[in-house]
Amino acid sequence: MPSDAPLLSNSLSAAQIAHLEERAMFVRTETLRLIAIAKVGHYSSTFSCAEIFSVLYNDTMRLRRGEPRWPGRDRFLMGKGHAAVGLYPLLADWGFFPASDLDSYTRLGSPLGDHPDMRLVPGVDFSSGSIGHALSGGLGMVLGGRMQKQEFDVYVLMGDGEMQEGQVWAAALSAAHHKARNLIAIIDRNRFQLDGRVEEVIGIEPLPDKWRAFGWEVHEVDGHDVEALALLLRRLKADLTRQTPACVIAHTLKGKGVKFMETEPGWHLGYLAPEDEARVLAEITGKGDAA
Amino acid sequence: MSGPITSESLSPATWQYRQLNARAPSLSALADALIELAEAGEPVAACTGDLQYSNGLIGFARRFPERMVQFGISEQNMVTAAAGIASTGMIPYAATFASFLALLCCEQIRTDCAYSALPVRLIGHHAGISLGFYGTSHHATEDLAIMRAIADLAVVAPADGAQLAAAIRATVRYPQPIYFRIARGHDPVVYPKNVAFELGRAIRHGEGSELTIIACGSMVHPALQAVTALRAAGRSVGLIDMHTIKPLDRHAVIAAARGSKALLTVEEHNVLGGLGGAVAEVLADIGGAPRLRRHGIEDSYSLIAPPTHLYRHYRLDAEGIEAVAREVMA
Numbered sequence: 001m002p003s004d005a006p007l008l009s010n011s012l013s014a015a016q017i018a019h020l021e022e023r024a025m026f027v028r029t030e031t032l033r034l035i036a037i038a039k040v041g042h043y044s045s046t047f048s049c050a051e052i053f054s055v056l057y058n059d060t061m062r063l064r065r066g067e068p069r070w071p072g073r074d075r076f077l078m079g080k081g082h083a084a085v086g087l088y089p090l091l092a093d094w095g096f097f098p099a100s101d102l103d104s105y106t107r108l109g110s111p112l113g114d115h116p117d118m119r120l121v122p123g124v125d126f127s128s129g130s131i132g133h134a135l136s137g138g139l140g141m142v143l144g145g146r147m148q149k150q151e152f153d154v155y156v157l158m159g160d161g162e163m164q165e166g167q168v169w170a171a172a173l174s175a176a177h178h179k180a181r182n183l184i185a186i187i188d189r190n191r192f193q194l195d196g197r198v199e200e201v202i203g204i205e206p207l208p209d210k211w212r213a214f215g216w217e218v219h220e221v222d223g224h225d226v227e228a229l230a231l232l233l234r235r236l237k238a239d240l241t242r243q244t245p246a247c248v249i250a251h252t253l254k255g256k257g258v259k260f261m262e263t264e265p266g267w268h269l270g271y272l273a274p275e276d277e278a279r280v281l282a283e284i285t286g287k288g289d290a291a
Numbered sequence: 292m293s294g295p296i297t298s299e300s301l302s303p304a305t306w307q308y309r310q311l312n313a314r315a316p317s318l319s320a321l322a323d324a325l326i327e328l329a330e331a332g333e334p335v336a337a338c339t340g341d342l343q344y345s346n347g348l349i350g351f352a353r354r355f356p357e358r359m360v361q362f363g364i365s366e367q368n369m370v371t372a373a374a375g376i377a378s379t380g381m382i383p384y385a386a387t388f389a390s391f392l393a394l395l396c397c398e399q400i401r402t403d404c405a406y407s408a409l410p411v412r413l414i415g416h417h418a419g420i421s422l423g424f425y426g427t428s429h430h431a432t433e434d435l436a437i438m439r440a441i442a443d444l445a446v447v448a449p450a451d452g453a454q455l456a457a458a459i460r461a462t463v464r465y466p467q468p469i470y471f472r473i474a475r476g477h478d479p480v481v482y483p484k485n486v487a488f489e490l491g492r493a494i495r496h497g498e499g500s501e502l503t504i505i506a507c508g509s510m511v512h513p514a515l516q517a518v519t520a521l522r523a524a525g526r527s528v529g530l531i532d533m534h535t536i537k538p539l540d541r542h543a544v545i546a547a548a549r550g551s552k553a554l555l556t557v558e559e560h561n562v563l564g565g566l567g568g569a570v571a572e573v574l575a576d577i578g579g580a581p582r583l584r585r586h587g588i589e590d591s592y593s594l595i596a597p598p599t600h601l602y603r604h605y606r607l608d609a610e611g612i613e614a615v616a617r618e619v620m621a
Contacts, residue, residue, distance in 0.1 A: 071379070071380065118378070118407055119406070119407055119408055125378070126374075126375065126378065126403075126407070127402065127403070127406065127407050129402070130398055130402055133367075133371045133399065133402070133403055136367070136368045136369075136370075136371035136372045136375065136399075137371050137372065137374055137375040137378075137403060138375060139368075139372050139375060140371065140372030140373060140374060140375020140376040140377075140378070140379075140383075141375040141376070141378060141379055142375075143360055143372065143375070143376055144336070144375060144376035144377070144378065144379030144380070144381045144383075145379050146357075147334075147336055147357060147358055147376075147379075147381055148334070148379065148380065148381065150379070167365075167367050167368055167371070170365035170367065170368035171365075171368050171371075171372070173363070173365070174362055174363060174365060174368060174372075177363075178360070
């Protein structure tokens with residue numbers, strides 16, 4: 001588990017890898033459980049970034065248990081706020097609020113809605129929902145920290161469809177200009193958005209070239225390989241020579257872990273009846289017949 | 292021509308123009324107030340979007356360069372980033388033309404600043420039709436209506452540089468975001484330096500049994516002149532400087548409604564949804580209210596002209612306000 005003294009070795013033990021994989025599975029099973037309360041939700045968008053959540057909150061980020069407002073903490077923002085259902089269980093895991101609060105997900109007056117709300121949910125560093133704002137918000141946090149001589153890292157998770165929003169590129173341009181070296185953008189490159197394939201809706205390639213052209217250091221990684229993800233994010237955290245912000249393009253599968261969601265688009269927003277939910281749970285956990 | 296420009300290298304008229312523009316009193320008041328607060332240990336910061344000379348924040352940037360962020364022409368990015376800055380404990384003052392703030396950045400203000408309850412200060416300068424012949428893209432005659440509809444956002448329209456400085460000082464620790472609507476920086480002086488300011492508490496400039504004028508921002512000065520002329524002519528006319536549009540000083544409105552036969556709101560704004568709209572809502576709530584005339588831009592786009600010509604055309608100068616007041620009292 002991370003602490004305020006980050007452990008930045010360049011390898012992970014088998015136990016560490018197993019733990020990160022287990023936490024990713026936890027994100028998926030909790031997502032299933034919570035969406036069953038709402039009876040509609042973003043399964044596949046959350047499954048594609050489950051490993052990213054797991055690695056950030058169990059290996060990369062400097063956080064303090066039970067102290068969601070610790071000023072020195074690393075920050076996390078979600079441009080793709082609709083995947084917040086996968087974040088909430090990890091925040092509860094850090095003791096930012098009681099895990100029993102998760103049971104109120106989306107019910108009348110609950111702090112936990114489809115999109116994350118910093119005003120209501122301890123541990124949520126920035127509210128989101130309207131796609132394209134988060135990178136600007138993250139840049140502001142870096143600049144605000146710099147004014148106060150605080151050197152925390154700021155991680156901004158964005159969807160690949162989000163690259164179509166102009167404010168992302170305004171933020172990218174100004175972050176590079178201001179040498180926001182502790183700003184790390186992670187793009188969940190799952191290749192789908194609501195209306196279909198990203199490349200068919202409004203193509204965004206060549207994506208790495210675009211970020212490089214905007215002055216960012218660019219890395220590509222398998223977004224479901226917890227070891228590769230963790231090592232890359234450790235390297236970026238440890239690299240004090242970098243003068244530019246860094247962009248991690250995480251290649252992922254929308255709906256990862258559930259075969260019919262991986263192979264068939266249209267699960268951006270979905271509902272699973274109890275019997276299908278049980279089937280999906282068995283597939284995710286590897287328990288029982290996934291067919 | 293090479294080297295620094297001096298009064299010798301330019302014609303007197305060109306030089307005079309440059310000097311005038313370098314001296315915008317209201318907008319130097321913004322930077323001066325922020326410098327004072329920063330020197331007093333307040334965690335204030337400033338953000339600009341390629342307008343640091345127009346809004347005078349260059350003065351703050353020279354004194355506290357590490358507290359100033361230049362965002363270039365990316366206003367939405369600036370406003371969201373200001374929310375991020377505020378989330379770390381700083382108090383950012385993000386300035387751009389009022390039209391860009393209210394219209395281009397409306398969602399960033401609503402969702403990232405107001406809904407998130409972050410103490411961002413939004414400085415909408417060159418508000419109303421003060422940009423004259425630059426045209427509708429640069430006019431803000433909707434900003435009060437838009438900002439007023441956003442929950443948890445305070446809306447303040449100071450009358451001059453002294454009141455702006457006072458408002459900034461008085462609200463520095465206000466826990467929620469504030470929209471400050473200010474003019475060009477060539478505002479005539481209404482108040483002395485160090486005038487008192489209390490958010491949501493209007494300033495009364497005398498009472499009147501025939502009429503109370505309720506004005507805000509740039510309209511306070513000409514309204515004062517109009518009131519002076521009317522009183523000199525024996526009319527009983529009062530004036531309220533409603534510098535805070537939200538939260539509105541309902542007591543001041545109700546007191547005026549009880550004490551005057553008629554009310555006249557004056558704003559450099561569409562007559563829909565701004566100061567006049569806010570006052571009308573109060574009057575509708577209390578019932579039995581006196582006649583109200585909402586004076587401003589009549590739900591249309593402003594003509595193009597130099598600002599003073601526009602104020603005359605729309606009867607938003609002292610003579611125009613006086614004439615409208617006489618109509619209301621007739």
